[in-house]
Each structure stands twice: as structure tokens, then as C-alpha cells.
Amino acid sequence: MTLDSPTVTGNRGLVIEEPLIFEQGSPDKCGVDLPEPDDRPDRLGGVARSGPIGLPGLSEPEVVRHYTRLSQKNYAIDAGFYPLGSCTMKHNPRLNERMARLPGFADLHPFQPESTVQGALAAMGHLSDWLLGLTGMEAVALSPGAGAHGELCGMQAIRAALDARGADERRVVLVPDSAHGTNPATAALCGFQVRGIPGNDRGRVDVDAFKAALDDRVAAVMLTNPNTCGLFESDILELSTAVHEAGAYFYLDGANFNAIVGRVRIADLGADAMHINLHKTFSTPHGGGGPGAGPTVLSGALAPFAPLPHIVADGAGYRLVEHVEGDMQPFGRMKGFHGQFGVFVRALSYMMSMGVDGLRQASGDAVLNANYVMARLRETLTPSFEGPCMHEALFDDRFLKGTGVSTLDFAKAMIDEGFHPMTMYFPLVVHGAMLMEPTETESKESVDAFCDAVLALADKAKAGDAAFFTGAPRHTPRRRLDETKAARNPVLRWEPPAPAQAAE
Amino acid sequence: MSTLYFTEDHEWIAVDGDTATVGITDYAQKQLGDVVFVEVPEAGKTLAKGDEAAVIESVKAASEVYAPVSGAVIEGNADLADAPATVNESPMDDGWFFKMTLSDTSELDDLMDQEAYDSFVAGLD
Numbered sequence: 001m002t003l004d005s006p007t008v009t010g011n012r013g014l015v016i017e018e019p020l021i022f023e024q025g026s027p028d029k030c031g032v033d034l035p036e037p038d039d040r041p042d043r044l045g046g047v048a049r050s051g052p053i054g055l056p057g058l059s060e061p062e063v064v065r066h067y068t069r070l071s072q073k074n075y076a077i078d079a080g081f082y083p084l085g086s087c088t089m090k091h092n093p094r095l096n097e098r099m100a101r102l103p104g105f106a107d108l109h110p111f112q113p114e115s116t117v118q119g120a121l122a123a124m125g126h127l128s129d130w131l132l133g134l135t136g137m138e139a140v141a142l143s144p145g146a147g148a149h150g151e152l153c154g155m156q157a158i159r160a161a162l163d164a165r166g167a168d169e170r171r172v173v174l175v176p177d178s179a180h181g182t183n184p185a186t187a188a189l190c191g192f193q194v195r196g197i198p199g200n201d202r203g204r205v206d207v208d209a210f211k212a213a214l215d216d217r218v219a220a221v222m223l224t225n226p227n228t229c230g231l232f233e234s235d236i237l238e239l240s241t242a243v244h245e246a247g248a249y250f251y252l253d254g255a256n257f258n259a260i261v262g263r264v265r266i267a268d269l270g271a272d273a274m275h276i277n278l279h280k281t282f283s284t285p286h287g288g289g290g291p292g293a294g295p296t297v298l299s300g301a302l303a304p305f306a307p308l309p310h311i312v313a314d315g316a317g318y319r320l321v322e323h324v325e326g327d328m329q330p331f332g333r334m335k336g337f338h339g340q341f342g343v344f345v346r347a348l349s350y351m352m353s354m355g356v357d358g359l360r361q362a363s364g365d366a367v368l369n370a371n372y373v374m375a376r377l378r379e380t381l382t383p384s385f386e387g388p389c390m391h392e393a394l395f396d397d398r399f400l401k402g403t404g405v406s407t408l409d410f411a412k413a414m415i416d417e418g419f420h421p422m423t424m425y426f427p428l429v430v431h432g433a434m435l436m437e438p439t440e441t442e443s444k445e446s447v448d449a450f451c452d453a454v455l456a457l458a459d460k461a462k463a464g465d466a467a468f469f470t471g472a473p474r475h476t477p478r479r480r481l482d483e484t485k486a487a488r489n490p491v492l493r494w495e496p497p498a499p500a501q502a503a504e
Numbered sequence: 505m506s507t508l509y510f511t512e513d514h515e516w517i518a519v520d521g522d523t524a525t526v527g528i529t530d531y532a533q534k535q536l537g538d539v540v541f542v543e544v545p546e547a548g549k550t551l552a553k554g555d556e557a558a559v560i561e562s563v564k565a566a567s568e569v570y571a572p573v574s575g576a577v578i579e580g581n582a583d584l585a586d587a588p589a590t591v592n593e594s595p596m597d598d599g600w601f602f603k604m605t606l607s608d609t610s611e612l613d614d615l616m617d618q619e620a621y622d623s624f625v626a627g628l629d
Contacts, residue, residue: 425564483563487540488588 015477018069022494025056031063054496073477074288075420081446082287083373085392085423085435086180086228088258088280089287090366095353096283096346105345110337114319120341121318124311127348131276131295134359136267139303142295142311143339147255150275150294151186151222153307153334157273157298158220158249159190160305160331170219170248176205177429178227180253192219199429203229203385203394210239214246224253225269226260228427229385230370230392230435240270249273249302257281258439259367259391262360272299278340282347293343304329309338365440366391369447373436376451380458384430391439397432399458404466407432410457412472412480417453509572509612510621516596517572519612527600528560528569528591531625536562539591544580544602551575551604553611558601560591573611575604 010017042048058066075082082089100106104119114121128140144150155173162170173187176197184194197213200206205223221243225233233239243250252271258281266274278293279286286292298306308330310321320338324330354362367390374383374393382398397407411421411434423435438447460468473479506520514532518525533539541561551557551571558569558580580602584590591599606612616624 428565428567484538484540487538487561487563 014072016069017477018066018073020494021058021063021066022054022056022496024062024066025058027052027054027057029057031057031059077287077441080418080420081438081442081450082420083422083436083438083450084287084420085230085394085437086255086426087287087423088256088277088391088437088439089420089441090258090280090283090439091441092283092285092346093350093353096349099349100342100345102345105342108341114317118317121311121320123348124338124341124344125313125318127295127344127351128311130348130351131297134261134265134356135274135276135297136265137271137274137297138267138300139298139306140295141298141307141334142293142344143307143309143334143337144275144294144296145335145340146279146292147180147253147275147277147294148182148186149334150277150296151182151251151253152189153294153296154251154273154275154298154302155186155190155192155220155222156307156331157296157302157305158251159192160329161249161302162219164305164329167219167247169217172215172217173219174210174213174221176210176223176227178203178205178229178231178427179222179224180228180255181426183222183224183251183253187220187222199229201385202387203227203231203429204233204235205239207235207238211242214242214248216247218243218246218248220249220251220272222251222253224256226256226390226392228256228435229429230389230394230437231385232259232390236269244270255280256391259363261363262356263363266297267299272302273297278343278347283350284343284346291340291343293340293347295339305331307332307334309333362440363391366438369438369440369442370436372444372447373438373451376448377454377458380455381434384433392435392437394427394430395434395436396430397434400432400461403461403464405461405469407434409466409469409472410434410461413457413469414453415473416475417457419450419453508618509615510618510624511570511572511615512624513570515569515572517612517615519606519609522606522609523578523603524573524575524606525600525603526557526569526572528595529621529625530595531628533592533595533599536560536567537564538562539588541566542584542588542591542601544582544584545577547577547579549577551577569601571604572615573604573609574607576607578603578605 077089077091108117108120124142128142131140141153144153171192172195173192174195174197175183175187177199187194195213197210198206223233223239225236227233240250249272250270252266252269252274254274254276257276261281273296275294275296278284278295284290284293308322312319312321351359370391370393371388374389377395380399381395384394384396400406400410407424411424414421425433426435427433506518509517509519510529514529516527516529539560539562543559545557551574553571553574555571556568557571560567560569581600593599
């Protein structure tokens with residue numbers, strides 16, 4: 001521990017105490033040296049700013065160092081193991097970045113004539129073909145900008161299909177306990193009333209409760225499979241059949257597609273709609289590293305209602321369908337333009353470099369890694385459910401009972417060990433959840449290093465050293481934050497110190 | 505003197521004639537941890553038994569408070585917006601969420617009394 005040997009600067013080796021850029025610069029300094037122009041006609045129509053806005057002035061190296069130092073305080077998949085369950089933090093191959101930076105892809109404008117962007121449209125067409133091939137579905141909307149946006153797209157298509165058949169009484173959406181938290185929010189946003197369905201003691205949907213809830217007011221069911229307990233919904237065919245017999249639609253949340261890609265055709269499960277998080281399953285950056293993308297695949301029943309634009313292969317080339325043609329009944333658009341094109345290129349690059357066999361192996365390795373974590377930890381920690389898991393291993397806090405250590409304390413100690421903590425307190429259906437998703441990215445060595453640390457910490461907690469945990473983290477630039485105070489009294493804006501204010 | 509009932513979702517309801525006060529139990533606030541945000545219903549809102557009546561957010565999770573019985577909201581506890589910690593400090597008293605009328609007092613028969621709720625909670629740990 002170095003805490004009792006303070007340095008003059010407050011820095012600790014390469015761990016630099018980095019002030020805010022506003023605290024470093026000052027409005028009366030400037031990093032560039034330009035002569036005052038003699039003649040400054042007002043071309044701003046009288047809306048020129050009336051006073052200084054207090055931007056700090058710094059030299060270029062000061063700015064470069066500031067942002068470089070900030071970036072070094074970030075934890076990222078490029079820096080280490082990132083077992084955040086339900087998030088699929090897999091490696092983003094550099095090949096994807098190389099492809100996305102090709103000038104023919106990177107330097108486009110969405111208003112360019114179609115004849116000049118045939119390659120880009122072809123890439124979107126190929127991506128569509130891959131997504132339809134992997135899921136067996138009828139149509140795909142590429143434009144949704146993230147997972148929850150894809151949910152919105154699928155549920156809007158369901159809403160449009162219900163409206164088209166005049167089923168105004170169907171306004172209830174069933175959402176099992178083990179679904180993603182965004183599902184009920186999406187259903188509510190589309191004007192549906194949400195009804196929860198309990199899980200059973202195997203961590204799956206309670207089939208009897210599910211069937212009992214299906215009546216002629218039900219518009220749709222939103223199910224996540226594998227679910228947020230990391231378990232495959234083994235009764236899914238019985239569930240989807242019951243949904244369709246009841247005259248409702250079946251929305252599948254594809255956030256956990258990484259566990260089954262190349263192995264399960266979504267159409268075979270009876271799904272009517274599913275969003276696909278390209279940023280999870282298909283290795284595009286996320287978690288602060290880049291925009292998401294949530295293309296949504298639709299069944300034959302919903303395909304006529306797919307939002308515009310559509311990508312169509314027409315004879316020699318591709319074109320974007322931006323207006324209604326034939327008997328299509330699009331419910332609208334999801335975005336002004338065509339979606340996260342740079343993400344499409346990265347995802348397609350991943351698919352083409354992996355191949356179908358490679359994607360199949362990736363999902364298998366992701367499940368194998370999670371089960372390896374489960375096997376190594378299950379005797380010491382407390383798994384929430386019996387049997388093997390899919391792509392993520394779920395534990396609860398029973399192993400900490402009576403130790404005085406909480407899931408949060410345990411996660412803070414993981415930070416000192418150099419790991420991004422697992423997902424905590426989610427899913428809500430188990431107490432003090434710890435959800436670990438290693439993905440296929442990690443080698444046996446890195447998974448072992450993680451498990452070794454978890455096991456050692458669990459032993460330490462059980463041995464009664466609660467103070468070690470409640471005092472963690474110790475090696476971070478800042479110690480434990482007061483999350484309650486941060487939420488109750490958030491300080492969201494830097495204010496200049498009082499003397500500077502008085503001088504103005 | 506009001507009579508206290510409890511739900512399996514850890515709400516309490518103190519009934520006095522055909523009006524009642526609703527809040528969450530001490531067990532619920534302990535499970536949630538530090539409460540950082542509360543949204544209570546507006547007066548006049550009609551609630552069916554089991555409807556989402558209020559929203560509560562803690563450092564751990566966001567969840568709903570359900571109407572233990574059917575009725576109409578008389579008043580939401582406006583003090584909670586600025587002082588959500590009251591739910592932690594005084595869940596059974598100053599931390600009440602809303603007052604309501606009861607449209608069907610027979611719905612109270614489905615709820616638990618203090619003794620039944622205590623043994624229900626004991627069975628959860």
C-alpha cells in the first residue's frame with residue numbers, strides 16, 4: 001500500500017491526478033496565436049454572442065495530454081477481461097476497423113446518388129442476406145440504432161399488423177420476469193399494457209402461468225432467449241405455439257443471440273420479430289466505444305409492415321426503396337437515414353471473416369467458456385439454478401450470507417484485482433445477482449486468472465474479513481464513491497471558483 | 505385506529521373506514537437499499553388492484569409500488585420528491601406513498617395481517 005506515502009503532486013507514478021480541463025486552462029489564455037483581424041463585418045445576422053462563454057484556453061500538448069490521460073483511466077475490452085453479463089463484451093477484431101475505414105465506405109454521404117454508392121448498398125444487402133440466413137426470417141430492417149430501438153421497431157410492426165386486422169382490443173403484452181428490462185419499457189412506449197409472467201424454480205418461464213395469461217386481449221409476448229438467467233427457454237416451442245393459437249405475436253429479444261448463432265434458426269422457434277445487437281453478437285464496439293445497431297428480423301406475418309427504407313437488389317445493382325411500392329404497408333421509418341452504416345461494415349466484415357462455421361464455433365466457445373466459469377465456481381459460490389448454463393453464469397449472494405459482505409462489496413474488490421466486475425443485482429429475479437459472461441474471446445488462461453481471483457475473494461469473505469471488502473477498492477484513482485449522494489444530489493456542471501466569478 | 509394489511513409485494517396499507525394510506529415495508533426498503541427517487545400518483549387517479557401506482561428507485565434497482573386494493577388516489581406524499589431518504593428512515597410512517605379511497609373493502613380479505621406478513625418475510629431469507 002502506498003496510501004501513507006503521499007507525493008508532492010498527488011500523482012502516483014503513472015496514475016496522474018488529472019484536473020478538469022476547465023481547471024487547467026483559463027479563458028484569458030489561448031493555445032493558438034493569430035493576429036486580430038482588422039475588419040470584422042458581422043455575418044451572423046445580429047445573433048453573435050454577447051459575451052465570453054468561459055471556454056478554457058490551453059496549448060495543444062496540454063489538450064492532447066489531458067484526453068490521453070483520461071482515456072488511460074478507462075477500462076475497456078482492449079485492456080482486460082470484461083465479464084459484464086448480458087452485455088457480450090467480446091473482442092472487436094481490427095480487421096473490422098480496417099474495412100470500415102476504407103475510403104469507399106468512410107467518405108460517403110447519405111444524399112449521394114445511388115449510382116455512386118453501389119458498393120455500400122451491396123454491403124447492406126449482403127448484411128441483410130447474412131442476418132436472414134442466420135435467422136431464417138423473411139425480412140429485415142437494418143435501420144434501428146440499438147437493441148431497444150430494434151425492440152421498438154419489432155413492436156411497432158406488431159402494432160401495425162394488429163391495426164391492419166382491426167384487433168383494437170389486443171393491448172396487453174406479456175413479459176416474463178427473466179426478460180430484458182427494456183422489454184416492458186418498449187411495450188409501454190408502443191401503447192401496450194404490460195403484464196408480468198413469473199418464472200419457475202428452473203429459471204424458465206412458468207408454462208402454466210404463461211398459458212393462463214394468454215387471452216384475446218394479448219397482443220404479443222416478449223421473451224428473451226437465452227434468458228437473462230443465462231438459460232435456454234427449453235419450452236419455447238410450446239410457448240410460441242400457444243402464442244400463435246391465441247392470435248398474438250411472438251417477439252424474441254435477440255440480445256443473447258451470441259449463445260445460439262449458427263445453431264438455432266430463429267424462425268424455427270416461432271418468432272415473429274427479433275432484434276439483433278450487431279454490437280454484441282457481431283463484434284462491433286460498444287460500451288462507450290461506438291454506436292450500437294439493432295437490425296430487426298421479421299416473420300412473413302410482419303414483413304409487409306417493415307419500416308422504410310428497404311434495400312432491394314434490382315437486376316444489375318442495388319437500390320433503396322424510400323417510398324411505398326406495391327402492397328407494402330410500412331409502419332414508418334426508424335431513422336432519418338439508413339442506420340449505423342459504419343457498424344454494418346464492421347459486422348459484415350466479422351461475418352465474412354468468420355464464415356458460418358466460424359460463427360457456429362464462436363457461439364459454442366462462448367457457452368463452453370461460461371460453463372467453465374460455472375464449473376470452477378459452483379462449489380464455492382452459489383449458482384442460482386441447477387444444471388449447465390448458456391453464454392453466462394448466474395450466481396446469487398447466498399454464499400455471502402452472514403459474512404457482512406454484499407455483492408457490491410465483492411464487485412469493488414474485483415476492481416482491485418484488475419477485472420471489470422461482473423453484472424451486479426441483475427437479473428432481479430435472484431437475490432444479490434452476479435452475472436458473468438466471459439464470451440468466446442477469453443483464453444483458458446484469462447478465464448482461470450479471473451476464477452482464481454473470484455475464488456480467493458470468496459474464501460476471504462467466508463473467512464470473515466468483511467472490512468477488506470467494505471474498504472475496497474483501494475488501488476483505484478478514487479476510492480469508493482458515494483452512489484447515494486451522487487444520485488440524490490448530483491453535481492452535473494462545473495462552476496468556476498468564487499474569486500474568478502467576482503472578478504468578472 | 506387504523507388496521508394494517510400487507511401484500512406479497514411488500515406494500516403496507518393502513519385502512520381507516522373507507523380510506524387508506526399505502527407505503528412500502530421496512531423489509532422492502534432494506535432490500536432496495538438507499539432510495540434515490542420516488543414518483544407518487546396524482547390525486548384523482550383511479551387504480552385497480554395490482555396496478556402500478558408509484559415508482560421507486562434505489563441505488564440498486566428501480567421498481568414499482570402496486571395498488572394493494574382498488575380505489576382512487578386522494579393524495580400523493582409530495583415530500584418524498586425532495587426527500588426520498590424518508591422512505592428508508594421512516595417506511596411505515598413519514599415515508600408513506602399515497603392515500604386512497606377503497607372501492608371494494610372485500611379485497612382486503614386477500615391481504616396479510618402483521619403476523620402473517622412477518623412469517624411470510626421470515627420464509628424469504
